[in-house]
Amino acid sequence: MIIGLRCRECKKEFSPSIRYVCDDCFGALDVIYDYDSIHLTKNLLANRENNMWRYKELLPVEPQDSLYSFHSGWTPLIKASKLAKALGLNNLYIKNDSVNPTFSFKDRPAALGVAAALNFGLEAVGCASTGNLAAATAAYAARAGLPCYVVIPSSIEQSKISQAQAYGATIIAVEGTYDDSNRLAAQAGEYYNIGMVNINLRPYYVEGSKTLAFEVAEQLGWDVPDTIVVPTASGAMLNAICRGFEELMEIGFVRNTPATIVAAQASGCNPISRAYKEGKDVIMPIQQPDTIAKSLAIGDPGDGIYVLRRLRNNGLAEDADDDEIIEGCRLLAQTEGIFTEPAGGVAIAVLKKLVEQGKIGKDDKIVCYITGNGLKAPDVLQSILPRPIVVKPELKALSSILLGG
Amino acid sequence: MIIGLRCRECKKEFSPSIRYVCDDCFGALDVIYDYDSIHLTKNLLANRENNMWRYKELLPVEPQDSLYSFHSGWTPLIKASKLAKALGLNNLYIKNDSVNPTFSFKDRPAALGVAAALNFGLEAVGCASTGNLAAATAAYAARAGLPCYVVIPSSIEQSKISQAQAYGATIIAVEGTYDDSNRLAAQAGEYYNIGMVNINLRPYYVEGSKTLAFEVAEQLGWDVPDTIVVPTASGAMLNAICRGFEELMEIGFVRNTPATIVAAQASGCNPISRAYKEGKDVIMPIQQPDTIAKSLAIGDPGDGIYVLRRLRNNGLAEDADDDEIIEGCRLLAQTEGIFTEPAGGVAIAVLKKLVEQGKIGKDDKIVCYITGNGLKAPDVLQSILPRPIVVKPELKALSSILLGG
Numbered sequence: 001m002i003i004g005l006r007c008r009e010c011k012k013e014f015s016p017s018i019r020y021v022c023d024d025c026f027g028a029l030d031v032i033y034d035y036d037s038i039h040l041t042k043n044l045l046a047n048r049e050n051n052m053w054r055y056k057e058l059l060p061v062e063p064q065d066s067l068y069s070f071h072s073g074w075t076p077l078i079k080a081s082k083l084a085k086a087l088g089l090n091n092l093y094i095k096n097d098s099v100n101p102t103f104s105f106k107d108r109p110a111a112l113g114v115a116a117a118l119n120f121g122l123e124a125v126g127c128a129s130t131g132n133l134a135a136a137t138a139a140y141a142a143r144a145g146l147p148c149y150v151v152i153p154s155s156i157e158q159s160k161i162s163q164a165q166a167y168g169a170t171i172i173a174v175e176g177t178y179d180d181s182n183r184l185a186a187q188a189g190e191y192y193n194i195g196m197v198n199i200n201l202r203p204y205y206v207e208g209s210k211t212l213a214f215e216v217a218e219q220l221g222w223d224v225p226d227t228i229v230v231p232t233a234s235g236a237m238l239n240a241i242c243r244g245f246e247e248l249m250e251i252g253f254v255r256n257t258p259a260t261i262v263a264a265q266a267s268g269c270n271p272i273s274r275a276y277k278e279g280k281d282v283i284m285p286i287q288q289p290d291t292i293a294k295s296l297a298i299g300d301p302g303d304g305i306y307v308l309r310r311l312r313n314n315g316l317a318e319d320a321d322d323d324e325i326i327e328g329c330r331l332l333a334q335t336e337g338i339f340t341e342p343a344g345g346v347a348i349a350v351l352k353k354l355v356e357q358g359k360i361g362k363d364d365k366i367v368c369y370i371t372g373n374g375l376k377a378p379d380v381l382q383s384i385l386p387r388p389i390v391v392k393p394e395l396k397a398l399s400s401i402l403l404g405g
Numbered sequence: 406m407i408i409g410l411r412c413r414e415c416k417k418e419f420s421p422s423i424r425y426v427c428d429d430c431f432g433a434l435d436v437i438y439d440y441d442s443i444h445l446t447k448n449l450l451a452n453r454e455n456n457m458w459r460y461k462e463l464l465p466v467e468p469q470d471s472l473y474s475f476h477s478g479w480t481p482l483i484k485a486s487k488l489a490k491a492l493g494l495n496n497l498y499i500k501n502d503s504v505n506p507t508f509s510f511k512d513r514p515a516a517l518g519v520a521a522a523l524n525f526g527l528e529a530v531g532c533a534s535t536g537n538l539a540a541a542t543a544a545y546a547a548r549a550g551l552p553c554y555v556v557i558p559s560s561i562e563q564s565k566i567s568q569a570q571a572y573g574a575t576i577i578a579v580e581g582t583y584d585d586s587n588r589l590a591a592q593a594g595e596y597y598n599i600g601m602v603n604i605n606l607r608p609y610y611v612e613g614s615k616t617l618a619f620e621v622a623e624q625l626g627w628d629v630p631d632t633i634v635v636p637t638a639s640g641a642m643l644n645a646i647c648r649g650f651e652e653l654m655e656i657g658f659v660r661n662t663p664a665t666i667v668a669a670q671a672s673g674c675n676p677i678s679r680a681y682k683e684g685k686d687v688i689m690p691i692q693q694p695d696t697i698a699k700s701l702a703i704g705d706p707g708d709g710i711y712v713l714r715r716l717r718n719n720g721l722a723e724d725a726d727d728d729e730i731i732e733g734c735r736l737l738a739q740t741e742g743i744f745t746e747p748a749g750g751v752a753i754a755v756l757k758k759l760v761e762q763g764k765i766g767k768d769d770k771i772v773c774y775i776t777g778n779g780l781k782a783p784d785v786l787q788s789i790l791p792r793p794i795v796v797k798p799e800l801k802a803l804s805s806i807l808l809g810g
Contacts, residue, residue, distance in 0.1 A: 050455065069484050070742060071501075076476035082550065096476075099504040101742065103780065124807070139742030145487065149807065154795050162787045166779060168739035171793035172806060180798035187800045192807045334573035337475060337506065337544030374571060375508065375780035382567045388576035390559050393585035395592045401577060402529070402554065402597045 001038055002060045005029040005203050008306070016060070018120055018195070020202045028302070029203045031060040035250050042222060042253065050074040052108055052211040058247055059211075060204045061115040066143045072107045073211050075099055077219040077367070082335040083348075087355050091365045093225070095216055096338055102136045102163070103373035104295075104341075105237065108208035110136035113197025114144050116204035122195040124149065126169075128185035129198065130156050131295050132372055137197050138169035149194060151185035153178055160294075163376075209237045213244025216367050217254055224254045226364040229351050231343040231371050232263040232272055232317075233296040235303030241369075242310055260360070261315035263307055264350035266291035266325060266342075272304050276317035283308065292322045292380050293342035295372060316359055320349035326384055328352065329374065333381075339374030347371075406443055407465045410434040410608050413711070421465070423525055423600070425607045433707070434608045436465045440655050447627060447658065455479040457513055457616040463652055464616075465609045466520040471548045477512045478616050480504055482624040482772070487740040488753075492760050496770045498630070500621055501743055507541045507568070508778035509700075509746075510642065513613035515541035518602025519549050521609035527600040529554065531574075533590035534603065535561050536700050537777055542602050543574035554599060556590035558583055565699075568781075614642045618649025621772050622659055629659045631769040634756045636748040636776050637668040637677055637722075638701040640708030646774075647715055665765070666720035668712055669755035671696035671730060671747075677709050681722035688713065697727045697785050698747035700777060721764055725754035731789055733757065734779065738786075744779030752776075 005014040009027030020029055040057045048054040052073025053063050076096045084092035100107040110133060117125045126149035127137045134150040141148035150164050154173035161171055174181040182199075189196035197205045217224055224245060230238045238261065245257040265273040268291030271283045285300035301307070311317055320328065328345035331352075332338050347368050354360045374381065391397035410419040414432030425434055445462045453459040457478025458468050481501045489497035505512040515538060522530045531554035532542045539555040546553035555569050559578035566576055579586040587604075594601035602610045622629055629650060635643045643666065650662040670678040673696030676688045690705035706712070716722055725733065733750035736757075737743050745753075752773050759765045779786065796802035 066487070069486075071481035071483060076506075078476060079474050081474075082471070082548070096506075099506065099508075101481075101501075101504065102744070103504075103508075103778070135744075139738075139744070142739050143487070143742045152793070154793070158790075158793065159783065159787065161793070162783060162790055163744055163779065165790040166735065166738040166744055166786045167742055168735075170806065172803070173793035173795045174798045175795060176798040184796075184798050184800065184803070188803050188807060191800055192803070194807070330571065330573075333544075333571045334547050337548045337572055339507070339540075339544070339568060339571055373508070373780065375568065375778065378564065378567060378783075381571045382564065385563070385567055385570040388557070388559070388563065388566070388578035390578045390580060391589075393579050393581040393589050395589065395596055398577070398589070398593050398597070401575065402593060402599070 001033050001057050003032045003034050006032045018200050020200050031203050031207055033058070038251055040251060045218065052111065055211055055214045058214065059112065060207050061112060061119050063111070063115050064118050064144065066145065067111055067115050067140060070101050070143055072101055072111050074215055077216060078336065078338070080336050083332060086331060086335050087352055088362060089355060089366060090363050093367045094336060094338060095212065095367055095369050097369070097371050098338065098340055098373035102139045103376065104132035104136065105209065105212065105371040106132040106136035108211050109205040110140050110197055112208035113137065113195065113201045113205035114140035114146070116201045117146065117195030118144055120195070122193060125195040125197060126150060126185065126189070127197050128182045130160055132376065133198060134161055134164035134169065135167065138164040138167035141169065142167045149188070151181050151188070153181045206236045206240050209240035210244035210247065212369060213241045214248065217245065217248055222253055224256055225258050225367040227260040227262060227360055227366045228258045229262040229264055229347050229366065229368040231296055231347045231369065232265050232307065233298040234301045235272060235307035238263055238307050239303050259314060261310055262350065262354065263311060263315065263317040264347045265317065265319040266293040266296050266346050267319040267321040269297045269299060270319040271299060271301055272307055273317040273319040275308055276311050281308070293325055293346050294377070295341060295343045296346060316354060318350045318353050320346050320353065324349040326381060329381055332370070333374070338370060340370045341372040341374055341376045342380050343372050344370040406438050406462050408437045408439050411437045423605050425605050436608050436612055438463070443656055445656060450623065457516065457613070460616055460619045463619065464517065465612050466517060466524050468516070468520050469523050469549065471550065472516055472520050472545060475506050475548055477506055477516050479620055482621060483741065483743070485741050488737060491736060491740055492757055493767060494760060494771060495768050498772045499741060499743060500617065500772055500774045502774070502776050503743065503745055503778035507544045508781065509537035509541065510614065510617065510776040511537040511541035513616050514610040515545050515602055515613070517613035518542065518600065518606045518610035519545035519551070521606045522551065522600030523549055525600070527598060530600040530602060531555060531590065531594070532602050533587045535565055537781065538603060539566055539569035539574065540572065543569040543572035546574065547572045554593070556586050556593070558586045611641045611645050614645035615649035615652065617774060618646045619653065622650065622653055627658055629661055630663050630772040632665040632667060632765055632771045633663045634667040634669055634752050634771065634773040636701055636752045636774065637670050637712065638703040639706045640677060640712035643668055643712050644708050664719060666715055667755065667759065668716055668720065668722040669752045670722065670724040671698040671701050671751050672724040672726040674702045674704060675724040676704060676706055677712055678722040678724040680713055681716050686713070698730055698751050699782070700746060700748045701751060721759060723755045723758050725751050725758065729754040731786060734786055737775070738779070743775060745775045746777040746779055746781045747785050748777050749775040
């Protein structure tokens with residue numbers, strides 16, 4: 001079903017291969033499909049297993065057995081009645097990716113990246129990442145039986161990458177900046193023929209996040225939300241989700257795409273939201289991101305300009321500061337029992353602000369993407385939680401607590 | 406479908422009510438069903454939603470909407486080919502409860518406990534717990550809109566209960582021992598009419614873990630494993646899983662129950678395994694549990710004697726020390742990409758030992774229950790993980806690493 005790769009800028013086409021920038025203009029490459037050759041029906045889908053590979057016709061690589069059997073994706077879409085009420089909404093859903101196999105949405109692109117690596121016969125994979133992607137790539141590599149190299153700046157605390165290490169990844173800590181470690185990862189990928197999932201396999205990798213659109217539409221009974229709220233860092237996930245809905249329309253599964261796309265950013269790293277609000281057409285990088293939402297702290301978003309164009313057409317952007325983010329996490333946990341990392345708090349906080357600003361309709365069908373697990377950043381909420389109430393082991397010690405005194 | 410409660414010892418029966426010990430003999434109470442009135446078919450099940458409530462006819466309480474919509478249970482059963490190979494087995498599955506909504510198997514009993522509390526019209530819930538159960542009870546209480554009181558000894562570090570706090574639970578830290586805090590929780594439940602899920606709602610609560618049997622059988626195409634490996638603390642989960650398989654046979658869904666039941670314990674808290682291996686018929690409590698598997702550190706297991714009787718009939722028990730537990734976690738993560746807390750490492754380590762001892766057949770169909778998420782105890786594996794390899798930001802610095810030098 002995949003025809004090849006195409007430059008997003010000059011439209012030059014390439015056969016399917018390990019490359020990520022255009023030879024001519026250095027533009028980003030996207031996978032292209034022959035939609036006419038796709039023979040997929042809703043009935044066919046209804047009989048497939050509940051994982052992200054059910055949409056294989058719309059993905060660039062078919063999974064090997066070791067990857068297929070991991071039950072990736074098809075995470076719950078939860079009707080969030082109590083949170084909706086707290087926000088003054090009537091029709092709110094949470095897409096809960098905190099229960100993916102490695103506990104974030106990064107399972108989706110990492111699965112595609114590792115599948116592509118196997119497909120191209122590569123003998124090792126890796127990534128430049130300090131968090132969720134490192135864990136996801138390491139886990140899929142473990143299942144595939146490939147060594148995994150995670151490249152990070154040496155300033156990162158080891159606790160942030162221990163999940164990836166547990167899966168057996170080798171951690172390469174570069175004495176330098178994030179840019180230094182990204183550049184070294186890119187060089188290593190090329191020189192040593194390593195599938196760096198978010199670099200030289202990026203065109204395949206990003207396709208994984210389209211399943212966040214496919215699943216939502218199918219879980220809504222092949223309906224499309226009016227509004228989607230997407231935590232946004234590089235912008236790759238937001239772009240992929242939008243393309244996912246567009247592809248469903250292309251193959252006739254839905255009649256429209258979401259009317260409003262919301263990019264949710266942290267105020268301490270808001271290059272897209274700032275450009276949107278200031279009416280700019282270019283993204284000014286944030287030199288020193290400063291936010292508790294570490295997984296959104298990308299100061300120079302690779303897909304930022306494409307996201308901005310989408311938002312100008314039919315979207316909104318807003319950002320939330322650290323206090324608002326924590327309050328977003330708290331609100332989601334205490335109304336819906338869903339414990340998310342700060343990036344999820346960003347989505348809830350931004351939704352709250354936009355409702356208060358009157359920019360989102362109370363009766364809109366809204367889907368809010370919760371992309372990671374609260375256990376990934378246990379220190380964040382802990383800082384504001386109350387101390388336990390200490391009592392003697394006597395029933396009378398409880399009276400003021402349990403009677404609401 | 407539920408007739409009432411029955412004393413496990415003297416068989417006295419009670420109508421469905423908030424009680425957990427027999428008036429006459431202080432025996433534990435179990436829920437009893439009228440199996441003849443259950444009209445459940447496999448086809449009926451096949452059309453239900455993929456969550457634990459699909460087996461509602463075999464559960465004591467029907468869920469309220471707020472609980473039903475949480476997508477609890479129906480966690481993946483993963484064919485573990487690489488782990489099987491590492492252990493010299495041919496037919497091994499992992500039941501992965503690390504991806505339940507609150508990231509452990511405790512979602513199952515907590516869901517039943519909170520559903521029962523709502524059913525009985527109680528206005529608050531709680532539990533005596535320091536870990537997974539506290540988090541689960543707090544999350545289901547949040548969804549149900551009930552206050553939640555978690556009673557712990559004051560010596561527990563706050564980090565262990567921050568997930569429960571995030572969901573809005575009030576933490577009551579008792580100046581005293583575990584026994585003191587359990588006793589105070591029991592008194593508070595009775596005096597203040599609080600549904601303490603693992604105390605006064607225990608007969609309903611424990612039924613939730615039966616779904617670990619129902620799901621495995623259905624996911625195997627209504628087949629039953631030859632051998633199940635169950636991390637064991639109080640013994641309530643192992644007992645419930647066994648009753649789950651027995652009930653499926655009772656209603657004609659399967660033709661047998663697992664031939665071999667394995668109770669997997671930590672060597673630092675092994676009252677059941679020790680009694681089994683020493684040929685005793687009573688359980689001698691462990692006074693000072695000392696193991697990294699904190700969620701299994703119950704020195705005086707309430708259901709221990711019932712587990713022991715089952716094991717004498719068709720089971721095995723074994724325990725694993727801290728090094729073996731960590732190695733079990735590492736092995737599972739690096740072969741299957743599944744990151745578990747130490748209790749899961751106990752199950753893998755015990756399976757490994759029993760295979761090496763020749764007590765489990767290589768071709769047996771084995772299901773190993775992984776009951777909690779590795780992010781719950783991030784310090785455990787971290788202690789043995791290698792330091793990252795620090796390099797300068799130059800390609801040549803990688804040659805010895807990437808060429809396997």
